[in-house]
Amino acid sequence: MAIVTAQQILDYYDRYRAVEVTFTREVIQATGLIANQNLLKCVGEFWPCVPYSASMSGAKVIANLNARYFEAMRNSNKHLSLRLCFRLPDKPDPLSLFITARAAGHTRYSQDNPDVYFLSLAYSQKPPDDFIYIIGRLLDANLNASKRKEERIVVTAESARGLGLKPKETKLVVGTEARACIIRDISFSGAKLLTVGASAALVGQPARLAVTFDDEEAAFVIVGTVLRFEAVQGRTDIGALAIRFDEAHVPLRYKVRINAYLKRIRLADAAGADAPPEAPLRAPSEASPEVSPEDDDEG
Numbered sequence: 001m002a003i004v005t006a007q008q009i010l011d012y013y014d015r016y017r018a019v020e021v022t023f024t025r026e027v028i029q030a031t032g033l034i035a036n037q038n039l040l041k042c043v044g045e046f047w048p049c050v051p052y053s054a055s056m057s058g059a060k061v062i063a064n065l066n067a068r069y070f071e072a073m074r075n076s077n078k079h080l081s082l083r084l085c086f087r088l089p090d091k092p093d094p095l096s097l098f099i100t101a102r103a104a105g106h107t108r109y110s111q112d113n114p115d116v117y118f119l120s121l122a123y124s125q126k127p128p129d130d131f132i133y134i135i136g137r138l139l140d141a142n143l144n145a146s147k148r149k150e151e152r153i154v155v156t157a158e159s160a161r162g163l164g165l166k167p168k169e170t171k172l173v174v175g176t177e178a179r180a181c182i183i184r185d186i187s188f189s190g191a192k193l194l195t196v197g198a199s200a201a202l203v204g205q206p207a208r209l210a211v212t213f214d215d216e217e218a219a220f221v222i223v224g225t226v227l228r229f230e231a232v233q234g235r236t237d238i239g240a241l242a243i244r245f246d247e248a249h250v251p252l253r254y255k256v257r258i259n260a261y262l263k264r265i266r267l268a269d270a271a272g273a274d275a276p277p278e279a280p281l282r283a284p285s286e287a288s289p290e291v292s293p294e295d296d297d298e299g
Helices: 006-016 025-031 067-075 129-147 157-163 252-271
Strands: 039-042 045-054 058-064 079-086 095-110 113-123 171-174 177-186 190-196 206-211 220-232 235-245
Touching: 006 129, 025 129, 025 252, 039 067, 045 067, 045 079, 058 095, 079 129, 095 129, 129 252, 157 252, 190 206, 190 220, 206 235, 220 252
Parallel strands: none
Antiparallel strands: 039 045, 039 079, 045 058, 058 113, 079 095, 095 113, 171 177, 171 206, 177 190, 190 235, 206 220, 220 235
16 A cells, blocks of 8 residues: 555545445456455354445445354344455555444345345444555546546656656557657646657547556556647657547546546645655656657647
């Protein structure tokens, strides 16, 4: 987990306590949830479960239950604990979190599987800070991806290090042609870049931008559209393109990364100090080349 303050945890809890997150495949990837290592525990008995959704006040899980479970519920007055297991990018071992809860209700998941139940759980107390951070940063990134979608990060050697970005490994695909490119700036909603063979004929064409970070197994491929072309003074072989991302297909993990960087910069600016490093982000192997064609307000 990145270094965060008690105030940040409290802020996440106050703002997002009742917001429910459904564990889709993308959310599982973004949170690092290990799908097959989650359990319900009650009076010494354990039942594997599949988390369906969770908030900072409760959760819904799917579990195969038997008579022993319902007997344990009667003996414990419906009190149990939920173990959720996460894999964090900066930790070699999984993080196991236990949240005390009360069984708030259950229904059969389907008539074809009478022993499989859909359970609603209400937490008995505030969940662990690690859980609040994992869920809160996800919700915060989604919110700011909408509120601050035009807030740009100018890509320099310093900002590339802070993002963990490998700018020289960025690729742009327009049509069937993949092009090496240099990112000028990047945001939740788009990017500006320099690339060989850019021309006004590319404006309006579908595009895919593959952005590589040093602690990710694969590049984030973000689909969008070429919004604008700019000639670069004194160069006929390269041009500048603005790419507008398709908001519905921006990877959640990309949003989390951009939001974390912008948040650190805002906190550093407010404190009048340099932005502190975040543990999961390491210095990239290659520094970003700096470019400075004229900027503008679109894209």
